[in-house]
Amino acid sequence: MPSHKKDKIVPSERGVKLIHNPVLNKGTAFTAEERKILGLRGLLPPRVTSQELQVQRVISNLRSKADNLERYLYLTSLQDRNENLFYKVVMSHLSEIMPLIYTPTVGQACQLFGHIYRRSRGLYISMEDKGSIEEVLLNWPHNDARVIVVTDGERILGLGDLGTDGMGIPIGKLSLYTACAGIPPTQCLPVTIDVGTNNEALLEDPLYLGLQQNRARGQVYEELLEEFLGAVKKVFPYALIQLEDFATRNAFRLLHEYRDKISIFNDDIQGTGSVALAGLLSALRINGQKLENQKIVFLGAGEAGVGIADTIVDAIVDLGISPEVARAKCWLVDSQGLVCKSRSDLKKHKLPYAHEHQQTSTLLETVKALKPTTLIGVSGQPRQFTEEIIKEMSTCNERPIIFALSNPTSKSECTAEEAYRWSHGKAIFASGSPFDPVELGGKTYIPGQGNNVYIFPGIGLGVLYSHATRVTDRMFLEAARVVSACVSKEEMARGQIYPSIENIREVSARIAAAVTKVAIEEHLSDIVLPDNLLEDIKSYMYTPEYPEYI
Numbered sequence: 387m388p389s390h391k392k393d394k395i396v397p398s399e400r401g402v403k404l405i406h407n408p409v410l411n412k413g414t415a416f417t418a419e420e421r422k423i424l425g426l427r428g429l430l431p432p433r434v435t436s437q438e439l440q441v442q443r444v445i446s447n448l449r450s451k452a453d454n455l456e457r458y459l460y461l462t463s464l465q466d467r468n469e470n471l472f473y474k475v476v477m478s479h480l481s482e483i484m485p486l487i488y489t490p491t492v493g494q495a496c497q498l499f500g501h502i503y504r505r506s507r508g509l510y511i512s513m514e515d516k517g518s519i520e521e522v523l524l525n526w527p528h529n530d531a532r533v534i535v536v537t538d539g540e541r542i543l544g545l546g547d548l549g550t551d552g553m554g555i556p557i558g559k560l561s562l563y564t565a566c567a568g569i570p571p572t573q574c575l576p577v578t579i580d581v582g583t584n585n586e587a588l589l590e591d592p593l594y595l596g597l598q599q600n601r602a603r604g605q606v607y608e609e610l611l612e613e614f615l616g617a618v619k620k621v622f623p624y625a626l627i628q629l630e631d632f633a634t635r636n637a638f639r640l641l642h643e644y645r646d647k648i649s650i651f652n653d654d655i656q657g658t659g660s661v662a663l664a665g666l667l668s669a670l671r672i673n674g675q676k677l678e679n680q681k682i683v684f685l686g687a688g689e690a691g692v693g694i695a696d697t698i699v700d701a702i703v704d705l706g707i708s709p710e711v712a713r714a715k716c717w718l719v720d721s722q723g724l725v726c727k728s729r730s731d732l733k734k735h736k737l738p739y740a741h742e743h744q745q746t747s748t749l750l751e752t753v754k755a756l757k758p759t760t761l762i763g764v765s766g767q768p769r770q771f772t773e774e775i776i777k778e779m780s781t782c783n784e785r786p787i788i789f790a791l792s793n794p795t796s797k798s799e800c801t802a803e804e805a806y807r808w809s810h811g812k813a814i815f816a817s818g819s820p821f822d823p824v825e826l827g828g829k830t831y832i833p834g835q836g837n838n839v840y841i842f843p844g845i846g847l848g849v850l851y852s853h854a855t856r857v858t859d860r861m862f863l864e865a866a867r868v869v870s871a872c873v874s875k876e877e878m879a880r881g882q883i884y885p886s887i888e889n890i891r892e893v894s895a896r897i898a899a900a901v902t903k904v905a906i907e908e909h910l911s912d913i914v915l916p917d918n919l920l921e922d923i924k925s926y927m928y929t930p931e932y933p934e935y936i
Contacts, residue, residue: 397424544766723747749770
């Protein structure tokens with residue numbers, strides 16, 4: 387496998403153009419000799435500073451900003467100027483920076499995207515490009531895109547239809563691919579497919595940057611996506627495609643239609659399923675129960691709910707239990723109440739979880755009737771886990787598992803403090819966006835964050851390393867097991883069900899090793915395993931050190 391470690395290189399540009407190239411720029415870290423050779427003398431302050439000192443300057447400036455949106459803009463500006471320094475800052479202060487470049491701050495940034503737009507990043511492909519998408523892809527300045535995150539902006543986090551303003555999501559996701567799994571930034575391509583928006587506020591906003599028309603549907607939409615995916619396969623034949631924040635109807639259709647044709651996955655379905663399973667496996671290590679004995683109620687029956695249920699079913703089936711029995715462990719609640727066989731309004735993706743049961747119209751009724759061991763919220767509707775529901779869960783379980791996974795923080799089904807207080811500290815809790823530790827009864831509870839960042843970067847790294855031709859559900863199942871296994875006994879003693887985020891690169895490398903083994907077992911890769919697979923994968927990962935120029 388090739389290494390991404392940097393050797394001495396001859397830069398493709400000199401002078402001001404070199405300083406303005408974010409991939410090559412070193413700022414004040416250019417040495418005196420480099421400044422002389424590369425035509426930089428006089429273009430920079432005379433003192434040469436180390437990258438470590440540059441990081442200190444960035445962090446000091448970052449912390450002086452008035453709010454998180456200003457911090458987001460500052461970091462975006464840094465990424466546009468100096469990518470190596472940006473990733474050095476992110477990696478060395480990951481727990482502080484990640485909420486700024488991704489959830490929850492990225493949600494606010496997307497809502498204001500047209501107003502705070504400063505510099506283009508990624509590719510925008512609109513209805514106007516139909517018939518020439520291959521030509522658009524060839525405009526991308528890097529010819530070896532290996533990971534593409536694409537959205538059509540219709541279901542951004544829990545915020546709904548944001549059209550092209552949803553571009554902040556692919557940009558943020560790919561920043562995490564680099565920071566958390568060492569995918570080189572030049573191999574990462576964010577894409578937004580603009581087919582219009584049904585968000586009236588955006589259509590009336592003169593600063594909105596997308597097509598000012600209602601969303602295209604049906605054959606026109608499908609043909610555009612088909613052309614895009616075909617063009618990617620031709621222009622970037624080794625690229626992994628991650629579908630992100632598509633509406634449920636398109637998310638399931640695109641995944642099912644293309645998963646056996648190209649290297650593609652849906653993070654909202656498979657990534658969310660994997661990270662939730664990882665948290666559940668860790669929670670069961672804490673309460674001493676078995677996966678096959680769980681009864682799980684999901685508030686939300688869209689991509690995330692069904693994706694999590696499918697992944698849990700796969701894990702139970704792997705224990706030797708039939709799919710029918712495994713699916714009977716999972717119950718969905720949608721906007722009309724409990725998903726059950728007597729309903730005639732169910733969409734196709736809900737049917738496998740429509741069980742025989744008397745109809746209940748509310749979540750509280752469902753919890754009282756089913757007495758679940760685990761409650762998972764993926765509804766995008768805030769404050770749905772009420773005090774009465776949490777107390778009911780605590781009555782029928784010694785250690786109830788409560789996952790409020792909707793993003794951003796404002797959409798969470800309950801807060802960490804509410805879950806712990808209403809359960810008198812009994813709940814094993816996780817959320818989608820971060821919450822601070824909670825002090826209760828003289829004890830500190832550290833809430834878990836079921837963030838897909840524990841999964842998708844490692845999946846991508848494994849697919850790239852192994853040259854896997856497809857992405858399979860088995861890869862996500864093994865990734866969940868790896869994440870749970872990486873939670874230490876000390877972390878579990880503090881109530882944590884996910885590894886400390888500072889260890890994310892180690893977690894991603896271990897997921898990549900598991901994915902590589904699955905790819906070989908499923909005949910999707912023909913690479914020969916090295917003597918030390920994990921160490922070889924780590925040597926393959928990008929690190930944000932400055933190159934030496936000659």
